[in-house]
Amino acid sequence: MKTDELIKMLATGVSPVRSLMAEKLIGMALLAGSVISLILLWMIYGIRPDLGEVSTSVAFWMKLGVPLASVGIGLVLIFILAHPGKRPGIGYWALVIPVAVLWAWAIWTWAAADPGIRPELLWGKTWKVCILNITFLALPVGAAILFALRRLAPTRPVLTGAIAGWCAGGAGASVYALHCPEMAAPFLAVWYVLGMMVPSAIMAYLGHRCLRW
Amino acid sequence: MMEKELRTLMLGALDGNAESYRYFLQQASSLLRAYFRRRLTAAPDEVEDLLQETLLAIHAQRHTYRRSEPLTPWLYAVARYKMIDCLRRRSRYEALNDPLDDEAEWLAATDEEAYESKKDLGRMLEVLPVHQRLPIQYTKLDGMSVAEAAAMTGMSVSAIKVGVHRGMKALAKIWKEQA
Structure with missing residues (x-):
């Protein structure tokens, strides 16, 4: 086929294009996914009964703040990655900041703690289910963001998928924090971070599979 | 200059102006044809296939260009993405096939002025x-x-x-x- 014929075909009867706001699309996906996650949490796990009391503690807000900050930073990067030819105004290293803060807090707690209670700080009572639960609660968010990204044009599908998965993991962890009774920083530094890495790895693979165009 | 002209055409195209869009695609084709030629020296007869694939991608993804931003970085990012995709497919193909057989055919099939792909x-x-x-x-x-x-x-x-x-x-x- 001649290139000129193709051009003529593409241009014939071309319809006006609404600028599709990637921010709106991905934002709505995040919102919808998070609402589903919250409903799942409420139905399956239940919200921790002492939420009112712990909500005044610094530890609780750290536990909620670190994943939420990861979601925020990840979102900024996804908005950029979804558009061809845009360079990020912030570096990818920004993703590390919330985790670094959490780790600094964890190491400080660890060092200050009596050696006898250290295993308790690390393993808590729920380490076995933590990664799985966070991944499960990340699923609706991850799926929703993936659908949104399929309508956009990421030129780096694997990286975009990985960061989208990190976002979904952050959302899942934030939701799970409303149920999870663990409050020790070393626990969060290991299990929450791993729980966010699993969705990130899954979504990197899905990015490779589903985000090509 | 190129940027300014192309962007004006593209903005017209996004508002549904077919004439503007056609002219934009023609201008972009010349640019991208040269861009691909410089990079696909080993397979000149694939340039037009790749160009047409890129034009289709430009069309399908034109909503991801933001009107307030420069156009050429977007255009070349789409082109580069399509080129890498094409090279990846080619290397997979060549891993399974003996590329030497095709060599003479490529050279023979290269017609500078045809601007025609093998697609139907x-x-x-x-x-x-x-x-x-x-x-x-x-x-x-x-x-x-x-x-x-x-x-x-x-x-x-x-x-x-x-x-x-x-x-x-x-x-x-x-x-x-x-x-």
């Missing part, structure tokens, strides 16, 4: 489901208006629009699968 649009359209194929056939190839195509097919106006939109996206995908 008719065959690709046949793959599309009828509710996408007919809207594309009538509005994009036969030049009917959406209303005329709707009357012709008995489909609603919005079904025609959706059919064209989805069908063009599907075409961009089928494009790279057809040998």
Whole structure:
């Protein structure tokens, strides 16, 4: 086929294009996914009964703040990655900041703690289910963001998928924090971070599979 | 200068101006043809295939260009993405096939002025489901208006629009699968 014929075909009867706001699309996906996650949490796990009391503690807000900050930073990067030819105004290293803060807090707690209670700080009572639960609660968010990204044009599908998965993991962890009774920083530094890495790895693979165009 | 001119054309195209869009695609084609030629020196007869695939991608993804931003970085990012995709497919193909056999054929087949790919649009359209194929056939190839195509097919106006939109996206995908 001649290139000129193709051009003529593409241009014939071309319809006006609404600028599709990637921010709106991905934002709505995040919102919808998070609402589903919250409903799942409420139905399956239940919200921790002492939420009112712990909500005044610094530890609780750290536990909620670190994943939420990861979601925020990840979102900024996804908005950029979804558009061809845009360079990020912030570096990818920004993703590390919330985790670094959490780790600094964890190491400080660890060092200050009596050696006898250290295993308790690390393993808590729920380490076995933590990664799985966070991944499960990340699923609706991850799926929703993936659908949104399929309508956009990421030129780096694997990286975009990985960061989208990190976002979904952050959302899942934030939701799970409303149920999870663990409050020790070393626990969060290991299990929450791993729980966010699993969705990130899954979504990197899905990015490779589903985000090509 | 190129940026300014191209961007003006593209903004017209995004508002639905077909003439502006056609001119934009022609200008972009010359730029991208040169860009691909410089980079695909080993396979000059694939340049036009790649260019057409890129034009389809530009069309299918034109909503991801933001009107407030410079156009050429977007254009070249789409082109680079398509080129890398093409090279990846080629290297996979060559890993399974002896590339030496094709060498002489490439050289012989290179015609500087043809600007024609080996793709067959008719065959690709046949793959599309009828509710996408007919809207594309009538509005994009036969030049009917959406209303005329709707009357012709008995489909609603919005079904025609959706059919064209989805069908063009599907075409961009089928494009790279057809040998």
